[in-house]
Amino acid sequence: MQGKGLLAGLKITLNRFFGKKVTVHYPEEKIPMPPRFRGGELDLAHDKCIACGLCAMACPNRVIELTTRMDEQKKRHLTSYVYHSGRCLYCNYCIEVCPTAAICWDKNYENSRYSRQQLDIDCLAISRAKSPTPVSEPNPSGQSVKEEEAK
Numbered sequence: 001m002q003g004k005g006l007l008a009g010l011k012i013t014l015n016r017f018f019g020k021k022v023t024v025h026y027p028e029e030k031i032p033m034p035p036r037f038r039g040g041e042l043d044l045a046h047d048k049c050i051a052c053g054l055c056a057m058a059c060p061n062r063v064i065e066l067t068t069r070m071d072e073q074k075k076r077h078l079t080s081y082v083y084h085s086g087r088c089l090y091c092n093y094c095i096e097v098c099p100t101a102a103i104c105w106d107k108n109y110e111n112s113r114y115s116r117q118q119l120d121i122d123c124l125a126i127s128r129a130k131s132p133t134p135v136s137e138p139n140p141s142g143q144s145v146k147e148e149e150a151k
Contacts, residue, residue, distance in 0.1 A: 033107040038090045040108040042083045044123040047131065048102035051076035055094035055103060063088045078124055085111065086119035 024031055033039075042064075051068040063084045068076045095103055103123075113119055 033109065037107060037109075038092055038105055040106045040111065041085055041121050042094070042103050042123050043106040044081055044127040045102045046078060046081075046124055046127040048100045049078055049081075050100055050102075051078045052099065054097045054099065058093040058097040060091065060093070061087045061089055064094060080122070081124040081127075083121045083123050084119060085121055086116060 051066070053066060053068070056062070056064040056066050065080070065082045065084070066078060067080045069079050070076055095105070
């Protein structure tokens, strides 16, 4: 029978036309990202971070800049943690090497910015803003903020 291929194609077309729609209306609806999604920005948990610097050393493009300070007990504390997302390869080395799982990718895939300076993200400030309770970090005097307020 001639036109058998035409009928088979028409059948597929009609099934797709009357089937479930898969279009997502993007700005209003967002697709949830899977757990293994690599992208967005680094999500730092500053309370878990031990300031070892392995994430900065593992990065091939030197995307992560972190500075630390030592207290009297020889414990390191983060003073800044800047992520330059414009240079990132999304290779995941920084996340794999972190011994305390203090960094991970957030699920935000909207990374467009108007200027290059906006691509430099202060992850420590964002993490502290997200934290429900402020972490009592020791001052240079060695006492925590809560201990000084009690005096």
